[in-house]
Amino acid sequence: RKEVEQDPGPFNVPEGATVAFNCTYSNSASQSFFWYRQDCRKEPKLLMSVYSSGNEDGRFTAQLNRASQYISLLIRDSKLSDSATYLCVGGDSGGYQKVTFGIGTKLQVIP
């Protein structure tokens, strides 16, 4: 079983829709979680950290469910510019070598 699993998609959604991605992790020792965004043939860029209490940044909301070992990303009012691949990242506290990237979920927002 992969340490971090994501549905690769693609998720095709109309502009203005709300879309949610989940990511499950197998290592219960994982402490740090993040969502990265990667555009086609570009480098990954940090989108947001994920906190146990959940956190929101504009149209983006991230949540962590430790009991079920998954994190989620919710995007409201999707824009065409949100089209990208969203990478789930999990890691041990301070453990770079345990940092694991998911395969990514591809989102395509359609006009």
Add this chain to the structure above:
Amino acid sequence: NAGVMQNPRHLVRRRGQEARLRCSPMKGHSHVYWYRQLPEEGLKFMVYLQKENIIDESGMPKERFSAEFPKEGPSILRIQQVVRGDSAAYFCASSDNRFSGNTIYFGEGSWLTVV
């Protein structure tokens, strides 16, 4: 303040040749990480280096791959006797301390194509 610089951005090599990928970390960063992204796959950790030291190379293939980060100059990822399966995007990242997710910055990547 320049970001993480990688070169070449695109590299084509014939099977059996050597590929050298270079990475200059962000100014002030002393930690360098190399990741490989195969087509349709996620990022995979390869190696973590500090100046003149390899800290963790647990993700490096046992043969043909090596990495260094000399006292002066960029970090170099070297692939000897390349094979078609080495075709991938190689991303370098840097940080000012051990990776904590929100302090790691990626270069734009080097795309290696083996023909």
